Amino acid sequence: MADIKATMVFARADGKNATISVSDADPAVTPAEINAAMDQILTRNVFAPDNIALVKKVSGKLISTTTQDFEMTV
Secondary structure (H helix, E strand, O other), rough: OOEEEEEEEEEOOOOOOOEEEEEOOOOOOHHHHHHHHHHHHHOOOOOOOHHOOEEEEEEEEEEEOOOOOOOOOO
């Protein structure tokens, strides 16, 4: 079973970074779509971690994690 997470990193006004992650992301999401989403987040100014504004995009990525469960014997 694979889990896909979209991770977007922004620079804050205080020079630190803030990360927004979206679980169960579409594995077909494109770099253009991630960029557009990040642009919208910045334009609408809806997130301000610790009341500090996000000021620019740093990075965006899809992270795929594969998990394999094992049956335990007693």
